[in-house]
Amino acid sequence: MTSASLKRESASWSGLVFSLEAPILQGINVTFRGEPTAIIGQNGAGKTTFVKLLKALLKPSSGDIIINGKNIKNTTAAKIASTVGLVFQNPNDQIFKNNVLDEVLFGPLNIGQAPEVARANAEIMLDLVGLLDKAGENPYDLSLAERKMIAVASILAMDTDIVIFDEPTMGQDARGKKKLKEIIRELYAQGKLVLCILHDMDFVAETFGRTVIFSNGKLLYDGPTRQAFAGQAILDTARVEQPHLTQLACKMGYDGVLLKLEELIKR
Known part of the structure; x- marks a missing residue:
């Protein structure tokens, strides 16, 4: 190979x-x-x-x-x-800091990014996932969905x-x-x-x-x-199982495998 x-x-x-x-x-x-x-x-x-x-x-x-x-x-x-960056299935297995920004900073700093670069990357990625306004909060005060996004931001910040x-x-x-x-x-x-x-x-x-x-x-x-x-x-x-839309299109009698809503609308 x-x-x-x-x-x-x-x-x-x-x-x-x-x-x-x-x-x-x-x-x-x-x-x-x-x-x-x-x-x-x-x-x-x-x-x-x-x-x-x-x-x-x-x-x-x-x-x-x-x-x-x-x-x-x-x-x-x-x-x-x-x-290689890996976002775990369960964010509770990945998050260990008591501050959102510190959590996202850990990875970039650990791989050698300069502190100012790491902080900039962390803030950019927190903004990307919609959590920059919660940078000073404890991750475990946030919802599961938000903790998942913190884990995503922490990996993306490592570039x-x-x-x-x-x-x-x-x-x-x-x-x-x-x-x-x-x-x-x-x-x-x-x-x-x-x-x-x-x-x-x-x-x-x-x-x-x-x-x-x-x-x-x-x-x-x-x-x-x-x-x-x-x-x-x-x-x-x-x-x-097939995606729900694919199953619906099949039950409606359309041929082929439709994957997206716009495909079904076009039909």
């Missing part, structure tokens, strides 16, 4: 196997090239294990993980902190080449989801690689051109999102 070398061709896995006693991931061979990619599948499919390997929070028992031409399978999370979101839409209302969609598109426009674990199929359909499907530690599908939701046999195996 040819490994990637630039921001938009940032990560590849070759023959990846991760095992405690029984293998969790087996025979994963995949390369990501720029386009924001959704990672879907039921709980226990191996999605979070997969991204933790990329972040070096876990190590594979065999296989290689190549980022920008370097094999990181034996490195540490600290050594690639300036390259990593690769940004991984684990269930970013959890607890978010329509406005929060719209903001996340804008953030993902802006990261792509900046040349960054975005990977996103999701159970929200509607968000997948609206936001991602490429989708990979995991089931029981194996990669069942890797390709265009529209085709992902057209393959009923794979969806059944992975126990994943």
